Every structure is written in C-alpha cells, then in structure tokens.
Amino acid sequence: MSFKPTILFDLDGTLIDSTDAIVNGFYKAFKEHNLAKPSKEQICSFIGHPLEYMFGSLGVPNHLISNFIAVYKEDYRQNYLAQTTLLPGAFEAVNIASEFANLGVVTTKTSLYSKILLENLGILKYFSVVIGRDDVINPKPDPEPILKALKAINATASNAYMIGDTPMDAKAAKSAGVFSIGVTCGYESKKILELNCDYVCCDAVSAVEYIKIYKQQS
Structure with missing residues (x-):
C-alpha cells in the first residue's frame, strides 16, 4: 500500500481542451443524418457525460443514437489529435503532482483514445x-471508475483526490469516499461546482498546489 496521496484527474475541461474536436464530431453526425445541429453551447453543456447521454439529451431518437455515435467516433478519430491542446497550467500541474503523489486519469472518453492523446x-x-x-x-457519476483506478494502483480512498470540472466528478468522488476538487476552467459554473465539490479553484495547477500544501500541513 502506497503512503503517497493519489490524485485522479478528469480530462476534458480539467487537463485538456478538446472542445473543437468534440463539437465538430457532433456537427458531422447531425449533418449526416439530416437533423438540425445543436448549438456549440448546447453540446458543451453535456461534455463529460457518456456519448449515449449526450446525443439523447440533444434530441436524437434512441434507435438512432448508436448510428450517431459511429459517425462521431470516426470524425473524432481523424481529428482529435490535431484539435486537442493542454489547458494552461495543465503540464505544470501534472509535473508538480508527480513529485509527491501517484497519478491517474478517470474519464468518460475511451481509455484507448485517452492514452494516445496523453502520449x-x-x-x-x-x-x-x-x-x-x-x-x-x-x-461517472457512479463511483466505479474511481474505485477501479484506486484498486489498480493499490491506493486508499481516504488518501485520494479527484480533480474535475463537473458535478459528475464530484458525485463519483463522494460516493467513492474521495475528496473532490472542482476546477472552473472547464464546462461548469463556479456556483454549481461549489454546491457539489469539497473545494473549488480556478484550474488544475491551483488544485495540485492546494493538495500539496494540505499534505505538508497534515
């Protein structure tokens, strides 16, 4: 059992900005099925949820959701590397965190795309x-992905932190017994994050610095 703290990061809106890749993939799916495309704001309001939920919430009939997802994934596969960047301070956050903690990623993206993207x-x-x-x-918001990440690195929930930009990250963390930190650099308002998270700050590097100071004082 590691005595280091564990820090789990969400991706979209927390460490990376893949807004263009996601939105363009949605536009392509709606265009191919001759349905009026939703606004960028509407799509962004659901980022972080699974694709099934996103398309369903944007008005796609249930029997067509799998078809929409197939078009989206093909467009995303072709464009996501070129259309995704690290958010400001993200590299610094991960670099600092790695000096005193075990790190993991918990995302609703597939792990295949996530690993290629992170590489x-x-x-x-x-x-x-x-x-x-x-x-x-x-x-997420089920605790299963957080619990699976902790198990994989033999870490305890009581010595772990989840950094994310949506209430789903916070709810999953709470159910898993993990301290949740919300960041306002993503897709949710500070007000909503404050209602759900144990602590809220502006970005991932601020979150890591908070954890570092807290661990030094404890």
Whole structure:
C-alpha cells in the first residue's frame, strides 16, 4: 500500500481542451443524418457525460443514437489529435503532482483514445492508470471508475483526490469516499461546482498546489 496521496484527474475541461474536436464530431453526425445541429453551447453543456447521454439529451431518437455515435467516433478519430491542446497550467500541474503523489486519469472518453492523446501531449508517462468509459460498466457519476483506478494502483480512498470540472466528478468522488476538487476552467459554473465539490479553484495547477500544501500541513 502506497503512503503517497493519489490524485485522479478528469480530462476534458480539467487537463485538456478538446472542445473543437468534440463539437465538430457532433456537427458531422447531425449533418449526416439530416437533423438540425445543436448549438456549440448546447453540446458543451453535456461534455463529460457518456456519448449515449449526450446525443439523447440533444434530441436524437434512441434507435438512432448508436448510428450517431459511429459517425462521431470516426470524425473524432481523424481529428482529435490535431484539435486537442493542454489547458494552461495543465503540464505544470501534472509535473508538480508527480513529485509527491501517484497519478491517474478517470474519464468518460475511451481509455484507448485517452492514452494516445496523453502520449501525444507528452504527459502519459506521469500516470500510473487511465480508466476510460470502455473500462467500466457504470461511468461517472457512479463511483466505479474511481474505485477501479484506486484498486489498480493499490491506493486508499481516504488518501485520494479527484480533480474535475463537473458535478459528475464530484458525485463519483463522494460516493467513492474521495475528496473532490472542482476546477472552473472547464464546462461548469463556479456556483454549481461549489454546491457539489469539497473545494473549488480556478484550474488544475491551483488544485495540485492546494493538495500539496494540505499534505505538508497534515
């Protein structure tokens, strides 16, 4: 059992900005099925949820959701590396965190895409585990992906932190017994995050600095 704290990161809106890749993939899916496309704001309001939920919430009939997802995934596969960047301070956050904690990623992206993306962005080497949508039955806000990540690195929930930009990250963390930190650099308002998270700050590097100071004082 490691005595180091464990820090789990969400991806979209927490460490990376893949807004263009996601939105363009949605536009392509709606265009191919001759349905009026939703606004960028509407799509962004659901980022972080599984694709099934996102398309359903945007008005796609249930029997067509799998077809929409197939078009989206093909477009995303072709474009996501070129259309995704690290958020400001993300590299610094991961670098600092790696000096005193075990790191993992818990995301609703597939772990395959996530690992390739993190490698392309130069930060995959910092993470001991990457848990994606394809690794679990129940994605966030269920605690399953967080618990699976902790088990993979033999870590305890009481010495772990989840950093994310949506209430789903916080709810999953709470159910798993993990301290949740919300960041306002993503897709949710500070007000909503404050209602759900144990602590809220502006970005991932601020979250890591908070954990570092807290661990030094405890």
